[in-house]
Amino acid sequence: MRVPGASLVLSVLLIAAAPTPEARAQAALPRSAGTPYAARSLPDRIVLTPGADPTREMAVAFRTDLAQRTSEAEIAVSVDGPTLPERAVKVIGAAAPREKASANGPALYHQVRFAGLRPDTVYAYRLKGSAGWSEWLQFRTAAAEAKPFRFLYLGDVQNGILTYASRVIRQAFHANGGIELVLHAGDLAAQRDDLDHDDEWGEWNQAAGYNYAIVPQVPATGNHEYVDIRLPDGTESRTLGPYWPLQFALPANGAEAAKATTYHVDYQGVRFIVLDGTSAMDLGTMEAQTRWLDATLAASKAKWNVVLFHQPVFTCARPNDIAEIKAAWKPVFDRRKVDLVLQGHDHCYSRLTAEAGREASAAARGKGAIQGPVYLVSVTGSKMYALNDRAGIQPDKVAEATELYQVVDVAGDRLQFRTYTASGKLYDGFVLARGADGRNRLIELQEPMIAVRTCTGATGPDGGPCVARGK
Ligand SMILES: [Fe+2]
Incomplete structure (x- = not known):
């Protein structure tokens, strides 16, 4: 399935214009038990990622229901008392949230970048949903020097x-x-x-x-x-x-x-x-x-x-x-x-x-x-x-x-x-x-380790049938 790079651009445009075969096939797929994954009035699917310079920048992606139209966060240098709102600053996402429909209903995906941070410092951040704020979540920026x-x-x-x-x-x-x-x-x-x-x-x-x-x-x-x-x-x-x-x-x-x-x-x-x-x-x-x-x-x-x-x-x-x-x-x-x-x-x-x-x-x-x-x-x-x-x-x-x-x-x-x-x-x-x-x-490493785990014939390393199949 080798195609020149130019085809990719074209294919992306086509996907935007019409329901993809993937989207059509989605309708018939099995579901997680209880179908628990509809977007809600509080942020979920919160994923933190490092900036190119993680001593000064981190980013976060998250999801909400359609009622939360802005991508909004608050961030503060962490303190040990319950006083974070007093010192927090608001950060708005640079781009509008992106809507995605799925079998779990529509959702908005948000991204916010935290820049200008201090190295080796613990920060607390929270994210806005239509019903209110997420809990405060903490991360530490990388130290500016090599540190274990x-x-x-x-x-x-x-x-x-x-x-x-x-x-x-x-x-x-x-x-x-x-x-x-x-x-x-x-x-x-x-x-x-x-x-x-x-x-x-x-x-x-x-x-x-x-x-x-x-x-x-x-x-x-x-x-x-x-x-x-x-x-x-x-x-x-x-x-x-x-x-x-x-x-x-x-x-x-x-x-x-x-x-x-x-x-x-x-x-x-x-x-x-x-x-x-x-x-x-x-x-x-x-x-x-x-x-x-x-x-x-x-x-x-x-x-x-x-x-x-x-x-x-x-x-x-x-x-x-x-x-x-x-x-x-x-x-x-x-x-x-x-x-x-x-x-x-x-x-x-x-x-x-x-x-x-x-x-x-x-x-x-x-x-x-x-x-x-x-x-x-x-x-x-x-x-x-x-x-x-x-x-x-x-x-x-x-x-x-x-x-x-x-x-x-x-x-x-x-x-x-x-x-x-x-x-x-x-x-x-x-x-x-x-x-x-x-x-x-x-x-x-000179430490006790368990024995090598492989299948022996049709028998797996835990004693039942081998669950590894030939590629
Ligand atoms: Fe894989």
Whole structure:
């Protein structure tokens, strides 16, 4: 489904003019139990995102019913008494709210940007609905200098969003205080024929609740953030689904050709770079994104560089690696000394430190070898793919039929990566130690971990049938 970039513009215009095949198909889709997701007189679906400079700017997206016509917030430097209204200032969204109809009825989506903030400062904000204000929600701006912090990395949420993925996300927040950013490696919702798409985004917000309103979110698009469309010539293409730009007020500092879905954020000594593999491969923006990636890494003054996108360089489920992504981006990661590459898409777990395989990697490590980019694939939701034929020898560690979350602690010359299962058991972990030569050495985490989780024949790691299916 490869189309030139120009077709995308045309297709977007056509979508605006007529009900899309997607909209028509929506009418027949299954619903969340109890259909609880109508917009209300108080804000919901509140998602905080970092500004390009999160020391001074944050943004928030939220939804209300149609009665709240202005996008209105109040914000104050937080104080410890119940006196926030006295010191709060009003902030109005720069653009009018956008109306979106769905099976849950009409709703208005609002965005407000908080600028001119002070670094390393706790702020409280609240949002206006037609019945009154939301509760006060607190966030902290990033410090202006490199300062230790913790972030969470989640693979595909996508399926069983409320039923299964919610417990993983809640366990991550419950067991790990101080999470300051949440990275999503794409496919946040399925947006196919499984469930009404508005219900999916309702579930996505309910799964993490207020955590997404108080911790800045750093999402990457997956292929499921795109919906299928038919072009006038009858060929199929895809376009970014309607919820992405409504739910995320992103920094808009990415590759010009993929401005809605690529961006970077500098946070306390780490540069996070977000790419869009679907746009790169299917909408003709690979070259533009690769140029932007290279320039953004070249200009980085951060100690650590982390790249986030969906379709993995090294797959753990598919018969073949994704050749276009690998050919375009891996050389840049190597040349620019990227530290972590965080991905999703394969609905399995893989930590890969050398293409030559786990034994070669361990042997090199034993001799003090420099560690290049570490490639991760993970999954949060309930869809599971079986491991491919290389999974037994290429990645250092894999998991199958297992829901996971990852907690990363960055502190000076050490970056510590830990992978936990849905119920909070430590599954994998390593430290990247920055040496005096400016290069990384990988140290395996020396802590008790549960046994490797894979299916054995038709039997899954929990003893019942294996729920991972071949890709
Ligand atoms: Fe996925």
